[in-house]
Amino acid sequence: MSALEITLPARKAPRESVVPMINVVFLLLIFFLMSAQIAPPDPVEITPPVAETDTPLPEAAQVVWLDREGVLHLDGLRGDAALAQISDISGAVTLRADAELPAAELARVLRVFGAAGVSEVTLVAIAGGP
DSSP, X not given: OOTTOOOOOOOOOOOXXXXXXXXXXXXXXXXHHHHSOOSOOOSSOOOOOEESSOOOOOOOSEEEEEOTTOOEEEXXXXXXXXXXXXXXXXXXXXXXXXXXXXXXXXXHHHHHHHHHTOOEEEEOOEEOOO
16 A cells, blocks of 8 residues: 555444434324314214204303213213203303203203203204205
């Protein structure tokens, strides 16, 4: 080897940056957090009645479910325990009743709401009538 020959060290390949991958992961995380359903599931499966008009629901402080057997569901309570809680409701109520519920049973529940001092009841229905 002569004195003029200089050997250079081997060059290493540059490392791949993980910053773009981290950015994509955070963007996906934000997307899924924003599009996820945050509300708790309904306590009972109901099929709402069909309405002829498409009127938006008013804001109600309390949502009450009434299944096809006429059992009331309210704040994790059902039946007589839920009926006892009706007196604690003040103001408007949104009622999600099943379409197969007999009208006489719905009328009975509405009388209970009135006797308990509920000022307004909104019945949820699916738009799509004739």
